[in-house]
Amino acid sequence: MKKCIEMVSLLIHKNILFIVEGEDTEPKLLKKIYKYMLVDEYEVYSYKTCIYELYEELDRDEYLDILQLLKEKTTSDHDRRILSRKYAAIYLIFDFEPLYHRYDFEKIKNMIKFFNESSENGRLYINYPAVESHRHLRMMPDNSFLELKVNETQIRRYKHFVSLNSDYTDLNSYTYDIVLEMIAHHFIKYNYILYGDNRMSTIDQFRMLSYKEDIKIAEIQDALFKSEDNSVLVLNTSLFYIIDLKPESFFKSRVKSLRL
Template sequence: MVNLMRKKILAIVEGEKKEPEILRRVLDISGLKQREIVPYKANIYDLYDRLYSEYGDTIDDVDIQEFLKEIHPDPESQDILDGNYTDILLIFDFDPQDNRYSAGKLIRLLEIFNESTQMGRLYINYPMVESFYHFRSLEDDSFLKEMFNLAEISPGSIYKERVNRLTCIHQLRDVTKKELAYMIRLILKKVNRICERECTAAELADTLQDVADCQIQRLSAQQSMYVLNTCILYVYEYNPRMLDWLDYR
């Protein structure tokens, strides 16, 4: 039995609206009520550049809460960042169209932020957070074949329009436990396909790095990648039995 009362989560997300909305709904469904969300307001490559500028070769020793306190001097954010948390999540888009894109930077951050109960765990959404809605159906395996190409995310509105046309998830507030479990089951199947092995909840840190490696190689070779939202895998990691929700009526 997972003790939800002991979980207190700090989530550092890229944007100010979409990411907090999705994350709050996912955590609400999962019973994780103690959480704070701080928007970074810039992308993953900005984060790397600022961290490296601040810490240089000691970047492995970054204190993400102290770092963010320098960026967010407002009293509300300071209070949040002064708190004690059991888990720290960092949720960012892949953004390969950014002129600062670097596979090396991305992999380096995944290596540094690989444990939610310590320095934090980084979750990358491919290509962006709207991948949460990229399901034509939750009742078949069509999601496993869903791809995107670089042209669709330059500008990003092309991809967002595509997702709006095809999604079977029309109202975030109406997503149920059972539907979330279906989404996670499909994501896990897709992760296994990408990595060509069975990935367990206990191996999630290594799995996220393997996914990034495979996606980066595919982008380089074919200018296309698999659609994948990894941030909701956090709730599977802390409670793998959540897939039992598939049996709910």
């Protein structure tokens, strides 16, 4: 009974934890998005290394709680306080990193399977090829975005490459409409990669999605990078936590009829 009361309280306040790879881009992006899209409380914990290192830690004990694991590793009182709280939702945001020397697609799949529910173990969002993909857009609506991909050379200097090929490099210039359209562009591309559909899906279609679609996206990206094309389709899935938390608001917004 006590646990049920605690969960109801958490859901009312929507206390949210983001476990992110970096210390700079991800926290700044989250702060900007929250300014326009949400009023819930949130915390950010920077893991400071890649998804493959996290997998190695978790693989040693499949029943290990991720917050407990991270709390045991940190030497920071501030981080320990963050990791000791209760959260209604946990989101993990990491980069695909196909050039990492320990890249292992099976580990990616296993992580997606394990972190498949934000209110339980957590929900993993992978950015292709990296978090800067959120702004890899020309003036929106950007119809060329559906087919946009980057090759190995471009991935190696992706942050710099995006700075030369984006109309949205200044985070401080983002408005509510810009953030909303960014989310819509990436979500439409997600569906386009899966189904070849360049329209915004409905809320019912969104609710039918599961981690299996995330695995399919990862499989397509892995195959494309290992092919002669040696590239990755630009896609930022970390923006989708907004849809996960506020589906009704998102699908009632003006982007519901957007087509690329």
